[in-house]
Amino acid sequence: MSDLDFVSGSKPIGLERGEGAFLYTADGTEYLDAGASYACTPLGHSHPAVVEAVQEQVGDLTFVDSSYPVAARENAYASLVAAAPDGLESAWFCNSGTEANEAALKFARSATGESKIVAATRSFHGRTMGSLAATWKDKYKKPYEPLAGDVEFVPYGDGQELADAVDDETAAVILEPIQGEGGINVPSTGYLETARELTADAGAALVLDEVQTGMGRTGEMWACQHAGVTPDVLTTAKGLGNGLPVGAVAVQDWIADGAASHNATFSGGPVVAAAVHATVSTLLEEAWPAHAATLGDFLVTELEAALGDVVREVRGRGLLVGIELKRGANRVARDLAMNQQVLALPAGRTVLRLLPPLVIDEADAEHLVDALTATIAPETDSDA
Numbered sequence: 001m002s003d004l005d006f007v008s009g010s011k012p013i014g015l016e017r018g019e020g021a022f023l024y025t026a027d028g029t030e031y032l033d034a035g036a037s038y039a040c041t042p043l044g045h046s047h048p049a050v051v052e053a054v055q056e057q058v059g060d061l062t063f064v065d066s067s068y069p070v071a072a073r074e075n076a077y078a079s080l081v082a083a084a085p086d087g088l089e090s091a092w093f094c095n096s097g098t099e100a101n102e103a104a105l106k107f108a109r110s111a112t113g114e115s116k117i118v119a120a121t122r123s124f125h126g127r128t129m130g131s132l133a134a135t136w137k138d139k140y141k142k143p144y145e146p147l148a149g150d151v152e153f154v155p156y157g158d159g160q161e162l163a164d165a166v167d168d169e170t171a172a173v174i175l176e177p178i179q180g181e182g183g184i185n186v187p188s189t190g191y192l193e194t195a196r197e198l199t200a201d202a203g204a205a206l207v208l209d210e211v212q213t214g215m216g217r218t219g220e221m222w223a224c225q226h227a228g229v230t231p232d233v234l235t236t237a238k239g240l241g242n243g244l245p246v247g248a249v250a251v252q253d254w255i256a257d258g259a260a261s262h263n264a265t266f267s268g269g270p271v272v273a274a275a276v277h278a279t280v281s282t283l284l285e286e287a288w289p290a291h292a293a294t295l296g297d298f299l300v301t302e303l304e305a306a307l308g309d310v311v312r313e314v315r316g317r318g319l320l321v322g323i324e325l326k327r328g329a330n331r332v333a334r335d336l337a338m339n340q341q342v343l344a345l346p347a348g349r350t351v352l353r354l355l356p357p358l359v360i361d362e363a364d365a366e367h368l369v370d371a372l373t374a375t376i377a378p379e380t381d382s383d384a
C-alpha cells in the first residue's frame with residue numbers, strides 16, 4: 001500500500017472558517033493555526049485585501065488565456081518581479097510548487113544544454129515526475145520509477161561534497177535554502193554562497209526552492225537574501241496567493257533567454273493573479289517579513305526557555321521553526337490538536353514544525369509556547 005491518503009478529512013476536526021491566525025469549527029471552537037495551512041496563508045486567513053481582490057476579480061473576469069493581457073496578471077507579474085531578489089528579472093506563473101520546480105529544471109536544462117541535476121539528501125521538491133526525481137525519500141519515489149533520471153544526491157549542507165558533484169555536465173543544483181519536509185534543516189553559514197560559486201564556475205543553474213521558505217516566512221522576503229545569494233532560478237508557491245493555488249518561477253535573463261517552449265493553461269489566471277498582487281503588495285507594504293523575524297526570535301527564545309531540557313533542539317529562522325523531539329512528532333501534533341487546540345505539523349519522525357501565519361502576535365506566540373509546554377513537558381508546566 002502507498003501512504004497516499006485518498007480520503008480527504010482524515011483529521012477529526014472539521015474546520016469551517018478562518019480569520020487571521022485562527023481557525024474555527026462549525027460550533028465555534030477556536031484553533032491556533034501553527035501549521036494547518038502549511039505556510040499557505042502568510043497574511044492570515046481571510047485577509048480582507050486578498051478576499052476583496054479575489055471577489056472583485058471573480059466577478060469581473062474569472063479566466064481568459066494568458067496570451068491576452070489582463071490587468072490583474074500584469075499587476076501580479078510586476079509585483080512578483082519587484083519583490084524577487086535583484087537580478088531575477090522575469091517570471092512564469094504556474095499552479096503549484098511541484099510545477100514550479102518541474103519548470104525550473106526544464107529551464108535549466110534548456111538554458112545550459114546539459115542534463116545532470118544535483119540535489120540534496122532530505123530534500124523535498126514535489127511529487128510530479130521531475131520534481132520527484134530530485135526529492136530524497138525513496139518511499140515517495142520507488143513505486144513510481146523510472147523517474148526523470150540523471151539526478152545525483154549529495155549530503156545537504158556539505159560544501160565539499162557539492163564541489164565534488166558539480167561539473168561541466170551539470171544543468172542545475174537544486175536546493176531548499178532551509179529544508180522544510182526534511183526536518184527544518186538550517187545549513188551552516190557559507191553553504192549557499194558555496195553553491196552559488198560552484199554553479200557559476202560550472203555554467204550550471206542554481207535553483208533555490210523557496211516554496212516553503214519564501215514569502216517572508218524566514219524574516220526576509222526570500223530566505224536566500226539572508227546569505228546575499230541570488231539564484232539563477234527561484235521557485236515559489238504555497239503562500240504566494242495567500243491560500244489560492246498558484247506558484248511561480250523567477251529567473252535571471254540567461255535562463256529566460258535559453259528557455260525553450262513551456263506553458264500551462266492556467267498560468268497566472270486572473271483570479272489567482274489578483275490574489276498574488278494583493279498578497280505580495282500587502283506583505284511588503286505592511287512589512288510582515290520583519291515581523292516574522294521579530295516574532296520568530298521571540299518564539300524560539302521562549303521555546304528554548306520552556307523546553308530546553310526536554311527537547312533535543314529548537315531551530316529554524318523567523319516563523320519557520322522546528323522542534324527536534326525525544327519522541328514521535330505525530331503523537332505530539334495529535335495531542336496538541338486534541339488537548340490544546342493548536343494545529344502544528346510534523347516534519348519527519350521526530351521534528352514538530354511550526355508554520356503559523358506571519359500575522360501572529362506576541363500573545364499568540366506565548367499561547368503556542370504554553371500549549372507546547374503542557375503537551376511536551378506537562379510536569380514543567382504544572383511547576384510553573
Ligand code: PMP
Nearest residue numbers: 096097098124125126180211212
Ligand atoms: N518544494 C518544497 C520545499 C515544499 O515544501 C513543497 C511542499 N511541501 C513543494 C516543493 C511542493 O509543493 P506543492 O505541494 O505545491 O506541489
